[in-house]
Amino acid sequence: MKTGTQHLYIPGPTNVPEAVRQAMIVPMQDHRAPDFGDLTMGLFRDLKTIFKTETGRVMMFPGSGTGCWEAAITNTLNPGDKVLMARHGQFSHLWIEMAKKLGLDVEVVDVAWGAGVPVNEFARILGNDRHGKIKAVFVTHNETATGVTSDVALVRRALDEAFHDALLFVDGVSSIACIDFRMDEWGVDLAVTGTQKGFMLPAGLGMVGVSPKAMAAAEKNTMKRCFFDFADMAKMNDTGYFPYTPPTQLLHGLRKSLDRMLDEGQDVTHARHRRLATGVRAAVAGWGLELCAEHPSLYSDTVSAIRVPAGVDARDVIKVAYDRYNCSLGSGLGQLNGKVFRIGHLGDLNEGMCLTAISIAEMSLAAAGAQIRFGSGVAAAQEVYAEPVARAVQRNAAARIAAE
Secondary structure (H helix, E strand, O other): OOOOOOEEEOOOOOOOOHHHHHHOOOOOOOOOOOOOHHHHHHHHHHHHHHHOOOOOEEEEEEEOHHHHHHHHHHHHOOOOOEEEEEEOOHHHHHHHHHHHHOOOEEEEEEOOEOEOOOHHHHHHHHHHOOOOOEEEEEEEOEEOOOOEEOOHHHHHHHHHHOOOOOEEEEEOOOOOOOOOOOOOOOOOOEEEEEOOOOOOOOOEEEEEEEOHHHHHHHHHOOOOOOOOOHHHHHHHHOOOOOOOOOOHHHHHHHHHHHHHHHHHOHHHHHHHHHHHHHHHHHHHHHHOOEEOOOOHHHEOOOEEEEEOOOOOOHHHHHHHHHHHHOEEEEOOOHHHOOOEEEEEOOOOOOHHHHHHHHHHHHHHHHHOOOOOOOOHHHHHHHHHHHHHHHHHHHHHHHHHHHHO
C-alpha cells in the first residue's frame, strides 16, 4: 500500500500548484457568452509576454505541444518543401518523423544523443543553399530526452549570415516559461510549447507563437488542415473566442499560472530553474556519474538525463523508485532506454523537492547495483542550495561584529 505523497520528478507533466488546481474547479460555462473574452483576452496578452513577442501572436489549440508541431507545419509549409532538421534526441527524432509523414523533404543532420543543434553544419548547409530551396529550419531548443539546451540565437545568426529567408521553427515545449526564450529578438517564426511543463498545468493545451512572417506564409501555403487552421483561430481569437469548444477549466488554470509567473518575474523564474538544476548536477557529480549532455554549455536547466554506471540498468533504478519509494523518475527514451534516467527540475519546484528526488535516486541507484555512497549526492546539492543562506549568515555576522 502506497501512502503519503506521490513524488513526481519527470520532465512533464509537472506538479500543479494548489492555487492553480483550485482555479480550475469552476462550473461549466458558456464559451460563447458575451463576457467570455474577459477571461481570454488577458491570456493572449500575457502569453505574448512569456514568449517575449510584441509583433507576433500566440494561439492555443486543445491538445499538446505535438499538436502545435503539426499546426506550425501544416499552416506555413507546402508538400514537398525542403526543411533542415537535426536529430539528437527522441523529441527531435519525433519532429523529423512528423515532418516526413506530412510530406516534407527533410534534410537530417544526425549527431550524437547528448550533443546540441549542430550550428556550424547548419551554417554550412544554409550557405550552400544559394537558390533558397530550404524553406524552414527546425530547432529543438531543449531536447528533453537528453537534457540538452541548444542556442537558438546562434541558429538565427547562421540564417542571417547566409542571407537566408527560411522560416525558423523552435520546439520550446520544455523551455518556454522555464529558461530564457526570446521570440522576437531571436527571429523565431514558429514557437511551440504546451501547458504541462513550465506552465504548471495538466496537459491539454498546446501553444504556438506565430510571427507576422509566418502568418503571411499561412495565407499562401497549400497544405491541407482544418482543426489547426491559423486563419480560423486568429479570426476568432481577435474577439476572445475559439472556433470550437475550448477546455475552459484549463483556461482558468492558465490565468492563475500566468499570474504566478508574472508575479515572480521571468528573470527570477529563470534564475530559480538554474539554481535548482545546478544542485541536481552537483549531486550527479557527487555520485561519480555523468550527464548525457556532452558539455556544460549544453546542460539543461529543466531536466537532467543521468547515465547509469556499467552493469546497471536505468530501468531498474526507475522501477525501484516507483515501487519502493512512490517516486516517478523520467525514463530513458529511444536509444537511451536503460542507459539513463531523468530528473525533471522544472515548474513548481523548490530545493526540498529536489533534495527528495536526489535522495530517492541515491537509494534506487544503490538498490539497482550502483556503488553509491549514501548522502554523497544530497550533500553536494546542499552545498549549492545552502550557499545564499551561508552568505547571508556571514553578512549578518560581519554586521554584528562591525556594530560591536
